[in-house]
Amino acid sequence: METFSNIFIEVRMGVGIKDVAKAAGVSPATVSRALGKGPVSEELRAQVEAAVRATGYRPNLAARRLRSQDSGTIGLVVADIRNPFFTAVSRAVEDSAYRAGMRVILCNTGEDPEREALYLRHMQSERITGLIFAPTRSTLDQLSKKALDFPVVFIDRCGPGGLHDAVVLDNREAMGELVAHLVERGYRRIGGLFGNSSSTGAQRRDGYLEAMARFGLKPEFRLVAPSAEAAQAEAQAWLAADERPEALVVSNSLLLIGVLRAARARGLAIPGDLALAGFDNESWTELVEPGITVIEQPVEEIGRAAMNLLFERLKTPGLPVRKVVLSGRCVLRGSTATRTP
Amino acid sequence: METFSNIFIEVRMGVGIKDVAKAAGVSPATVSRALGKGPVSEELRAQVEAAVRATGYRPNLAARRLRSQDSGTIGLVVADIRNPFFTAVSRAVEDSAYRAGMRVILCNTGEDPEREALYLRHMQSERITGLIFAPTRSTLDQLSKKALDFPVVFIDRCGPGGLHDAVVLDNREAMGELVAHLVERGYRRIGGLFGNSSSTGAQRRDGYLEAMARFGLKPEFRLVAPSAEAAQAEAQAWLAADERPEALVVSNSLLLIGVLRAARARGLAIPGDLALAGFDNESWTELVEPGITVIEQPVEEIGRAAMNLLFERLKTPGLPVRKVVLSGRCVLRGSTATRTP
DNA sequence: CTGAAAGCGCTTACAG
DNA sequence: CTGAAAGCGCTTACAG
Numbered sequence: 001m002e003t004f005s006n007i008f009i010e011v012r013m014g015v016g017i018k019d020v021a022k023a024a025g026v027s028p029a030t031v032s033r034a035l036g037k038g039p040v041s042e043e044l045r046a047q048v049e050a051a052v053r054a055t056g057y058r059p060n061l062a063a064r065r066l067r068s069q070d071s072g073t074i075g076l077v078v079a080d081i082r083n084p085f086f087t088a089v090s091r092a093v094e095d096s097a098y099r100a101g102m103r104v105i106l107c108n109t110g111e112d113p114e115r116e117a118l119y120l121r122h123m124q125s126e127r128i129t130g131l132i133f134a135p136t137r138s139t140l141d142q143l144s145k146k147a148l149d150f151p152v153v154f155i156d157r158c159g160p161g162g163l164h165d166a167v168v169l170d171n172r173e174a175m176g177e178l179v180a181h182l183v184e185r186g187y188r189r190i191g192g193l194f195g196n197s198s199s200t201g202a203q204r205r206d207g208y209l210e211a212m213a214r215f216g217l218k219p220e221f222r223l224v225a226p227s228a229e230a231a232q233a234e235a236q237a238w239l240a241a242d243e244r245p246e247a248l249v250v251s252n253s254l255l256l257i258g259v260l261r262a263a264r265a266r267g268l269a270i271p272g273d274l275a276l277a278g279f280d281n282e283s284w285t286e287l288v289e290p291g292i293t294v295i296e297q298p299v300e301e302i303g304r305a306a307m308n309l310l311f312e313r314l315k316t317p318g319l320p321v322r323k324v325v326l327s328g329r330c331v332l333r334g335s336t337a338t339r340t341p
Numbered sequence: 342m343e344t345f346s347n348i349f350i351e352v353r354m355g356v357g358i359k360d361v362a363k364a365a366g367v368s369p370a371t372v373s374r375a376l377g378k379g380p381v382s383e384e385l386r387a388q389v390e391a392a393v394r395a396t397g398y399r400p401n402l403a404a405r406r407l408r409s410q411d412s413g414t415i416g417l418v419v420a421d422i423r424n425p426f427f428t429a430v431s432r433a434v435e436d437s438a439y440r441a442g443m444r445v446i447l448c449n450t451g452e453d454p455e456r457e458a459l460y461l462r463h464m465q466s467e468r469i470t471g472l473i474f475a476p477t478r479s480t481l482d483q484l485s486k487k488a489l490d491f492p493v494v495f496i497d498r499c500g501p502g503g504l505h506d507a508v509v510l511d512n513r514e515a516m517g518e519l520v521a522h523l524v525e526r527g528y529r530r531i532g533g534l535f536g537n538s539s540s541t542g543a544q545r546r547d548g549y550l551e552a553m554a555r556f557g558l559k560p561e562f563r564l565v566a567p568s569a570e571a572a573q574a575e576a577q578a579w580l581a582a583d584e585r586p587e588a589l590v591v592s593n594s595l596l597l598i599g600v601l602r603a604a605r606a607r608g609l610a611i612p613g614d615l616a617l618a619g620f621d622n623e624s625w626t627e628l629v630e631p632g633i634t635v636i637e638q639p640v641e642e643i644g645r646a647a648m649n650l651l652f653e654r655l656k657t658p659g660l661p662v663r664k665v666v667l668s669g670r671c672v673l674r675g676s677t678a679t680r681t682p
Numbered sequence: 683c684t685g686a687a688a689g690c691g692c693t694t695a696c697a698g
Numbered sequence: 699c700t701g702a703a704a705g706c707g708c709t710t711a712c713a714g
Contacts, residue, residue, distance in 0.1 A: 284625030404691035
């Protein structure tokens with residue numbers, strides 16, 4: 001039995017709970033109780049702790065999970081962790097989970113329903129305690145009517161009603177604010193560019209249509225695949241038209257990058273030739289000249305709220321389905337300065 | 342035994358390998374073999390597959406890991422997943438792992454040695470197959486002389502020699518390129534701003550000093566905590582001095598944001614009053630006016646290479662320690678345009 | 683509060 | 699190729 005040691009870890013290969021028990025002069029059951037929250041006398045607890053240190057024992061989580069029938073694991077399934085929105089949310093989810101002594105397993109679906117199905121099966125094999133999930137529209141529809149064998153909290157995306165809890169932005173309200181702001185600044189021909197694959201894009205489009213109707217303006221919108229390239233191509237064509245919009249609202253930051261590139265490629269001044277507003281307060285939207293007006297999402301709060309919903313449901317399974325709708329914060333910048341005809 | 346079903350998942354609570362065996366008319370051992378790569382006749386394999394479908398069986402991974410003594414898990418420990426460099430690397434690591442049928446567990450240390458120690462212990466409890474790790478300097482030093490009970494591949498950061506494999510950028514070369522480029526464009530008073538907590542910052546500083554010496558120029562550098570705020574404060578003071586640098590090279594993108602803000606706060610034109618170059622080709626460095634010259638790191642390649650080193654070492658433990666040093670790509674933009682005195 | 687014993691759901695020698 | 703049996707390392711009734 002070879003021994004390694006360092007500041008961090010005293011390792012003896014193959015130390016099990018029996019070895020600790022022997023070293024502490026107690027039974028394995030007592031070691032288990034001392035490590036958990038079982039009732040153990042202070043005296044024995046101290047002996048066990050000393051033995052743990054002496055042996056360098058690390059509990060085997062696979063064994064613990066199997067025996068206790070509790071994986072202590074939260075599944076987190078998102079489109080792409082490289083999307084800064086999901087990056088930030090996942091960080092909040094992980095912090096919250098680690099504080100509760102749980103771990104997180106993360107999967108990237110790439111907005112592909114087949115991979116969503118694959119990862120959902122994987123989550124089953126992991127026997128996860130609960131799932132936090134940003135699904136595509138098609139999977140969202142399926143799951144709205146079906147229960148899984150663990151609680152699910154949707155984030156970022158949700159339908160009306162449904163069987164599962166959800167935490168989402170108030171997309172209609174947020175888009176309404178953006179449109180109202182542009183109108184107030186003197187813009188009338190306001191176009192909308194929306195992603196075509198998530199419910200979020202759809203809700204933001206609805207908010208756009210609603211707001212335009214409220215102001216008696218004629219809406220004009222386009223749907224594109226959720227990539228900067230698709231948005232750039234669409235915007236370049238659109239902005240070449242005779243009757244191009246005075247302003248554009250865009251449903252996410254990836255599309256916003258595409259639109260910005262298109263505007264620059266066309267030599268359009270912002271906001272002189274084209275005002276611009278979008279979602280997600282990423283660092284580049286502030287650093288660019290002029291800064292881009294955006295709706296900032298409460299990303300930490302979304303992650304935390306999702307975990308809270310999950311914990312509450314685990315504690316009280318009978319709770320009614322809850323939907324937490326959070327408001328965005330409108331960050332005004334130069335890209336929507338008052339119109340100068 | 343309640344039954345749920347949907348397109349994705351046919352769930353019967355508590356279906357185990359015995360239930361599948363019964364349904365297929367074979368022994369549990371045969372089910373196990375049919376699901377793995379054990380020798381099973383085509384006939385029985387088909388029966389098992391049908392029974393799996395009929396019962397909605399999902400193997401319990403905790404049991405499998407415990408019994409097979411193989412967690413099939415890669416640990417990934419980084420400073421902060423919100424750093425786009427780590428985001429991209431982690432995505433590459435996960436893709437590579439999932440392709441190999443392994444999963445990844447991710448931890449964020451926040452550059453805190455105590456949390457690094459905590460997570461390293463956690464990795465032990467998970468009985469991970471191997472670790473990919475971007476450590477702080479102090480932990481790097483500790484681990485360089487110590488073996489853990491799983492193979493470790495350092496990414497982004499490494500010391501000289503050491504016991505573990507590593508994948509890093511050629512930081513000296515990259516910084517040398519940046520300095521040479523600035524010199525060629527007519528800059529002489531070139532300052533350096535470096536992070537003070539990682540070996541990467543130190544190596545880039547060394548590359549800077551080396552290059553400045555090569556050109557016979559007087560170096561002037563400062564070290565700061567790895568945050569945009571710290572960099573901004575330091576840069577504001579620095580740029581207020583009478584003898585401020587004509588150009589600044591900056592060791593990471595967080596610091597670069599701070600410097601950019603400081604330059605703007607001081608009303609300095611880029612590159613007229615201050616040329617700027619840094620690391621990591623993030624979208625904002627291109628979108629800003631003028632674009633910022635940066636070293637682009639081969640992030641996907643770093644993640645892939647780290648996984649490959651890990652797999653090779655698992656297959657052949659006796660391999661000598663290897664260090665993969667990858668070259669960055671210098672992306673030239675307006676922030677380092679030819680000097681106009 | 684403590685210990686002996688059973689068992690979580692698998693995989694894998696072992697024997698045939 | 700197949701099955702019966704043992705056992706991975708824990709936790710948890712059960713009994714005291």
